[in-house]
Amino acid sequence: MTARARAVLSVGANLGDRLGTLQGCVQAIARLPDTDVLAISPVYETTPVGGPAQPDYLNAVLVVQTGLPPRDLLAAVHRIEADFGRVRAGRFGPRTLDVDIIDYAGQVSSDPVLALPHPRAHERAFVLAPWHDIDPGADLPGRGAVAGLLAGLNQAGVRPVPGAELRVTTP
Amino acid sequence: MGVVNVTPDSFSDGGRWFGADTAIRHGLDLIAQGADIVDVGGESTRPGAQRVPEEEELRRIGPVVTELVRAGVPVSIDTMRASVAEFALDAGVQLVNDVSGGLADPQLPRLVAAAGVGYVVVHWRGHSQDMYARAVYADVVSEVRDELTRRIEAVVAAGVDPGRIVVDPGLGFGKRQEHNWPLLASLADIGWLGGRAFPVLVGASRKGFLGRLLAAPDGTPRPSDGRDGATVAISALAAAAGAWCVRVHQVPGNADAVRVAAAWREGAASRARP
Helix, strand or coil: CCCCEEEEEEEEECCCCHHHHHHHHHHHHHCCCCEEEEEECCCEEECCCCCCCCCCEEEEEEEEEECCCHHHHHHHHHHHHHHHCCCECCCCCCECCEEEEEEECCCCEECCCCEECCCCHHHCHHHHHHHHHHCCCCEECCCEEHHHHHHCCCCCCEEECCCCCCCCCCC | CEEEECCCCCCCCCCCCCCHHHHHHHHHHHHHCCCCCEEEECCCCCCCCCCCCHHHHHHHHHHHHHHHHHCCCCEEEECCCHHHHHHHHHHCCCEEEECCCCCCCCCHHHHHHHHCCEEEEECCCCCHHHHHHHCCCCCHHHHHHHHHHHHHHHHHHCCCCHHHEEEECCCCCCCCHHHHHHHHCCHHHHCEECCEECCEEECCCCCHHHHHHCCCCCCCCCCHHHCHHHHHHHHHHHHHCCCCEECECCHHHHHHHHHHHHHHHHHHHHHHCC
16 A cells, blocks of 8 residues: 555536535545545636636535545546536537546646646636635645735636535545 | 457457457456556457448447446547547546547547547558558658647647647558658657657557568468567567557556666666766
8 A cells, every 4th residue: 555645636517516516526536445535625616718608617626635546546536527527518518527636745747648736727716716725835836836826816707605515424 | 558449350359358348357457467548449440441330339439438437447548530539538538549640530639628638649641441552651750750740730729738649650550561660769759749749659569560570481470469579579669768658458568568668767867867
């Protein structure tokens, strides 16, 4: 058994029962083998920028501790996306659920299958804002402090959703 | 990368993995043997092969892709068809291996772009029925690099993230025996396209040019099941030359070869350090 690593995951949904999808996703992540959810951010609503017109997203960030190596964690989140993501808005449209690995133990990799940290994270307020909420001192490897990156972004399209809360429910 | 051909006519494994249950078990075995990813394909691309109807390709790969993803296996889909890629992307594959490099179905690159997964752009000049008719090169390495560069420009224009692109020189696809070796000897150059380094995938496993290299004294090519040793040698040399991944039918020897090459490169790097 390898040492467990801290990983940061971003989750987003913009079709159907968005909050229900995110809650199911959190539960599925919590049930992954050798994986504990350490923190779950508040839920944000985000107006998508660029690309075709599409409904607003609900977004959140999770910090987990996992014994899964990066590739296995990626395979696991793809499976969760597939389980929840069967409805799509058009052939080239968004999926019901997006799960991205933002950071894995500070690793840096330009692998075409699993780039670390996530190559777009530094420009996404919907990732950095919730991440900053649960880990104000966080760093995005190779990019710098999350707080500083967030301060440089326009956050107008990213709004906290009062009353929306994601949690891990114990059986 | 381990290969799961869900085809009755694949030249290299004689269709032994035809049938979903067998293919799923084989995929799980490949991972247990050390593969990082399993490449599932339902259409043979061996020289002379006829195209498989779309519904048949979907019927073959559907349960295999779904069950392997469900089992937590990193899966790549080997297809030239957008409809097949679309199914596989919805099922949760991490990579699309398009032997045509986006030429056979222009919708495919857009689907890859929307899904944000990896995309293998293979050098290709036409379907398998008559691929050798196009195997004419004055300078095979330059022409393959130029054509790959144009394909990359096209798929990036369709929205694919350049950081997600893998290139593959397409050994045996529209290449004659003598064309494959200069390509293998130029892997570092093949990944360097348009001022950018792309990861390189090498698919030499059990291909015909190895059979001819290892031919009997009477000229009879070595059958495909006798080409695994040569495949392992190519894996070691390709990985030592910096290839990102090798696509193989037999995992154990090739996984070892990749590890040897990694140690070899580490040894070279440690000597280079002052």
